[in-house]
Amino acid sequence: MEELAIGKAGGDRPRIEDVATLAGTSAMTVSRALRQPDKVAPETLARIMAAVDRLGYVPNLAASSLASRRSGILAVLVPTIGNSIFSETVRGVADAVAAADLNLLIGDFGYSEDTRRKLVRALVGRQPDALVIVGAVHDEAVRMALRRQGTPVVETWELNPDPIDMVVGFSNFEAGATVARHLVARGRRRSAFVGGLESRARARLAGFTAAFAAAGLPPPESEVPADLSIASGREAFGRLIERAPDIDAIFFATDVLAVGGLLECQRRAIDVPGRIAIAGLGNLEIGRQMQPSLTTIEIPAHAMGRRAGELILARLAKRELPAGDRIVDLGIALLARETT
């Protein structure tokens, strides 16, 4: 049965020196034993480990960071941890770096550029060994600052052609265009888009619009939802159908909004896809399970995180990255289901 003593009474924690004394060796050797056990004689190692267990020694990572100039922190910035699709990306990062000795410091900037700026400052003070950002950073001051910082940074979810450092994403433009081509192929002519004003949603709308134009069809109607909830999807649908009763296809920027649109159609007894086709983005479980099931764009949410984590590990190990690896397009896939 393992002792998990984490220290004596509050504030009186054992230091590396205490371990060294008990093991009859020096602090240096204890430090080495903990980080590179193979470089310490087996008997010495055994005595040190016994002392560590006995005292419940846990290294003070603040001291360690200060001395080594490595914090062991991987900072992750997300627009909101409340959105499960983003947490998939975080989980991908966690999976990739699980074996490495890195703690994830997660900052939630609540979709606000201003909060993100403050957060970046707070995180930088912690000297993270690397940064993963969900979404691209568009604030030029922050971009410059991070660039000068010299720590590996991976932006995700967008394919910024000029990343701060590295980017792992997919084309939001292509996502919109793919949905549009699918709808056109299904005979839809009068379309609409429901999505926010941030760069990702706008890119989706741009692609969506372009593909309709390429087919010689009019530009889509467009509605901005109050937030990314089912209720807002319902409401946006209501406004849209009132303004443009003849629309026959709606692309929602995320599945959550699309589920709202679909439920509202059911409530109003509007036939889907007979009268109106509905598509979302994200391949969330609820869309998959709805009846009829929701056509959607599959986003590599988890894969982006994992790849970002791998790039960071490679960079920290000072391995060279092939130039092409700094911009990684993980692609998307259309999942044509019953609502179109």
Place this chain on the structure above:
Amino acid sequence: MEELAIGKAGGDRPRIEDVATLAGTSAMTVSRALRQPDKVAPETLARIMAAVDRLGYVPNLAASSLASRRSGILAVLVPTIGNSIFSETVRGVADAVAAADLNLLIGDFGYSEDTRRKLVRALVGRQPDALVIVGAVHDEAVRMALRRQGTPVVETWELNPDPIDMVVGFSNFEAGATVARHLVARGRRRSAFVGGLESRARARLAGFTAAFAAAGLPPPESEVPADLSIASGREAFGRLIERAPDIDAIFFATDVLAVGGLLECQRRAIDVPGRIAIAGLGNLEIGRQMQPSLTTIEIPAHAMGRRAGELILARLAKRELPAGDRIVDLGIALLARETT
């Protein structure tokens, strides 16, 4: 336009001494200016702030932690950040401590006690000023260790009568009992429960069973879902209805599972609530929006986080806590909707 220079080229960041030199004062005074600006003469303060801006100085928090023995870190342990109901609690914590100078270090232990044990160790090494745990800790070694640590710890989501330090929760037993009483009042006699094996789900089942017994009715059937997904809710429903075709009410341990049950009823054309009543827990948006809308138990997810954060701030400010405040029951509410 604010300069957001965060440092020179990689690794060559300005230190407090550089700021002091540029401002013509000492490191001590710079340190004081940054933390207690009102204790520094206005002109001195102005010169220091100018120097800070000019150099893009950001204090090294590792050095700060080491010297002050305060890390400015609030560690939060969650079973999984993928579950939006838990992230509500995290957000509550964030809201409560927003004004304080605390960074949230979020650890995801993936529902595994073993991972949680490792995580606790890793986090303790970072000397967090306080800990919030989503869920109670049942591992005795971890409990002892945290207790000895002397840092404020708040457990949430369960009402442990003997908390490590403090607890903010609700009664899972009462949640189950409340649903059962509601179902009995609606004339249901033959019930079933779908939920996992962790302590919270078990407490819900215990309360559910007790209330049926109190009404002189037989104990519920019970099914363990593969995970907490809609699909698993569907499958559990399928197994249940096959094993006990006469059940007339099912309580799912979370709304996500309940939505699965409800969708499966719709697919099989089983009338809800005519033939079977369905209830969930969590008051998630999808349940609210389903047609028919889902009866559920409202959980104070956000409030638990906020209260936990407040308790921690009070403790860190060394304010005395009334004894009763160490165990806070935030209560639950039945939201009787269309599925029962």
Place this chain on the structure above:
DNA sequence: CTGAAAGCGCTTACAG
């Protein structure tokens, strides 16, 4: 394979 010395960049008493 092991250790003595110096230093990482801050803050804490303490004094003035």
Place this chain on the structure above:
DNA sequence: CTGAAAGCGCTTACAG
């Protein structure tokens, strides 16, 4: 209102 000195607990060269 301000500052000189000491120290927080580790790790980094360096030497042997």
